[in-house]
Amino acid sequence: MDTGFLRVLLDPGRFFEARMQEEPSLKVPALIAIVIGLIGAVSTIPMTDLTMAMLPAEMQGLGLLMTVISAGVAFIGGFLAWAIYGVVFHIVSLIFKGQGSLERTMEFTGYGLLPQIFGGIIGTYFSYRLLSGLSIPSMTSPEQMVEFSENLVAVLTTSPLAQIAGLVSILFLVWSANIWIFGMKHARGLSTRDAVLTVGIPMGLYILYMLITLTGWL
Amino acid sequence: MKPLNVLIISLLCAAMAFTVPASAGPADIAVVSSSLDPSVLMKGDTGTLTVTIQNTGAETVAIRSARLYGSGVVPLSEPYPSVGEIGTGNSKTFTFSVRADGGEGTFYPTFVLDFRDGGGSLRYPVPIQVVDTPLSASVIQKPDAFAESRTADITVRVGNPRPNAASGVQVIPQGSGFTVTPTGGFIGALAPDASGTVTFNLTPTAETDVTFQVVWRNGINTHTADLVLPVAFGEDKKQADPVITNVEVTPIAGGYRIVGDVMNAGLESARSVIISPGAPATAIDPFRVYVVGTLDPDDISSFEVTFRADANTTEIPVVVEYRDNDGNRYTASTPIGLGGMTAAPIEGSEDGGFPVAGLLVVVLVALGVAGAIYYSWKRA
Incomplete structure (x- = not known):
């Protein structure tokens, strides 16, 4: 059953095998990165609301500017993540004598980002639940805002909802990593073992870092 | 003398001898x-x-x-x-x-x-x-200060300044607003210049006057003498005095955590010390209360409590409950400021616990991802 590029979610091996018969195209991966960026931009709304509530009335204009900047950064974040993952995988695969163009690596890495759309949606929901549950005291001085910000970080890092959101992100990242293994295998002409190492080493380190951050060991 | 006269005199003497x-x-x-x-x-x-x-x-x-x-x-x-x-x-x-x-x-x-x-x-x-001198009574032992519901030892000495012995000497506490054990003390006979003592365990429930009535008998006559002991509540100079110091307030998800030290600055032990957040705070898991146990004088112990507070709450009392050696309960409250940040409870985790729905989502996602990965490798 051919379900288009969504087939990459459950059958990445055959999907990438089929893609290798065609010329590299970054259209669909770019579309995926755009969607991820949009979800990231939307996920900043609760945090932006929180920031706006902290600011005094005369600084609401600054808050609006901060909102636009945050949304822009979050939007670009989708493309940035795509680029970083792709470049890292390409470089690591060189160790295993990987062969193939960077464009193909980027294409397959972009497809691998597809599970991040689901992860982003669920993460945004948890973020909304977490931040909407907080009430903002009236603050009149910068010192109070700094104190609030520090306490907010403490709340967010110890919140069970934040931990759940982190766990969900890791799970979807594992799913993406699985797709990338098949992607690198075909894009860089690696053996299954080398493809697992190419993706597993950087992603393992990253997931380990996320777990450490999540459990508060850092 | 004529014989007749002698006879008369003799008869008279005989008559006198019989009539006297x-x-x-x-x-x-x-x-x-x-x-x-x-x-x-x-x-x-x-x-x-x-x-x-x-x-x-x-x-x-x-x-x-x-x-x-x-x-x-x-x-x-x-x-x-x-x-x-x-x-x-x-x-x-x-x-x-x-x-x-x-x-x-x-x-x-x-x-x-x-x-x-x-x-x-x-x-x-x-x-x-x-002699109209009554027996004398005096309180020879009592606490520095009385406290509500705190049992105090009261010792009454009864002396006999009378020149004769008194019998059936008793001391009977009278009045209201207290309980006492025993309800009466019997001394018995008191020789002149002798004395006897009786000890009562007095537990006042309100400020009052306790009358110790001394009852004795002088022969068949019963007499009484009253000794009035005013009971006014005050601070015991030796009582335990738990002091909270080194307090650190940390916001957590759904509330706050207070970590600090409690020290007994009094001269008596504080027993069964329990620390909890007071109203308007609502205690939440994992540390709704912290049981310290016994704090001897100059002892110190750390404690930790977790609670939830409304957005407008800037200060909450930390309540220390403890008992004295007689089991009387005391409370001491220390206000603790929460700072400028107030974290309202998070829906679904109002008691500070792990949200069950969130956990379910994690399990479902994990199953889905595992299934997808398994399927992808199976297809490969």
């Missing part, structure tokens, strides 16, 4: 002893006076009546209207009830014996002592 009674007069009757029970009376007391007489002569003496009269100490019983004869060497006892109607001092009611046949009478003043 053997109890010739009061000279042979003597009061040999008198006693009073109790030996010393108090004002209004009734006592029993016993007078013993003896015939020390060689002849029987006929007595018509015996009576007692006087002022200050008056007889209550009737006189002896017909006594009769007392043989030589015999004695007889007369008993009178008397009452001390006058003031203090020594009184001399008169014991009177009337002899028959114009033999005159015997008057004997009997000394009776009346």
Whole structure:
């Protein structure tokens, strides 16, 4: 059953095998990165609301500017993540004598980002639940805002909802990593073992870092 | 002398010898002893006076009546209207009830014996002592300060400054607003200048006056003396004094965590010390309360409590509950500021626990991802 590029979610091996018969195209991966960026931009709304509530009335204009900047950064974040993952995988695969163009690596890495759309949606929901549950005291001085910000970080890092959101992100990242293994295998002409190492080493380190951050060991 | 005259004189002498009674007069009757029970009376007391007489002569003496009269100490019983004869060497006892109607001092009611046949009478003043000094009571041990529902040891000493013994001495606490154990203390007989003590466990429930009533008997007469002990609540200088220091407030998801030290700055041990957040805070898991246990003087212990507070709450009390050695409960409250940040509870985790729905999402996602990965490798 051919379900288009969504087939990459459950059958990445055959999907990438089929893609290798065609010329590299970054259209669909770019579309995926755009969607991820949009979800990231939307996920900043609760945090932006929180920031706006902290600011005094005369600084609401600054808050609006901060909102636009945050949304822009979050939007670009989708493309940035795509680029970083792709470049890292390409470089690591060189160790295993990987062969193939960077464009193909980027294409397959972009497809691998597809599970991040689901992860982003669920993460945004948890973020909304977490931040909407907080009430903002009236603050009149910068010192109070700094104190609030520090306490907010403490709340967010110890919140069970934040931990759940982190766990969900890791799970979807594992799913993406699985797709990338098949992607690198075909894009860089690696053996299954080398493809697992190419993706597993950087992603393992990253997931380990996320777990450490999540459990508060850092 | 004519023989006739001699006969007449002889007959007269013989007649005189037969007509003169053997109890010739009061000279042979003597009061040999008198006693009073109790030996010393108090004002209004009734006592029993016993007078013993003896015939020390060689002849029987006929007595018509015996009576007692006087002022200050008056007889209550009737006189002896017909006594009769007392043989030589015999004695007889007369008993009178008397009452001390006058003031203090020594009184001399008169014991009177009337002899028959114009033999005159015997008057004997009997000394009776009346002393109105009561037993003295004093509190010789009590706490520095009383506290509501805190049991205090009260020791009462009863002394006998009277010249005679007191019997059946008791101390009975009276009044309201307290409970006491025992409800009465029995000392018994107290010799002159002797004393006895009774200890009570007094637990006041309100500020009040406790009257320790000393009850004793002087003979058959019952007397009382009151000792009033005012019970006013105050701060015990030795009591435990838990002090909270080194407090650190940390916002957590859904509330706050307070970590600090509690130290006993008093001179007595604080037992069963429990620390909890007070209203308006609502305690949440994992540290709704923190049980420290016993804090001896100068001991210190760390504690930790977690709670939730409303957005407008800037300060909450941390309540320390403890007991003294008698089990009386005390509370001390220390206000703790929360700072400028207020974290409202997060929906679904109001008690600070892990959200069940979120956990379910994690499990479902994990199953889905695992299934996808398994399927992808199976297809490969």
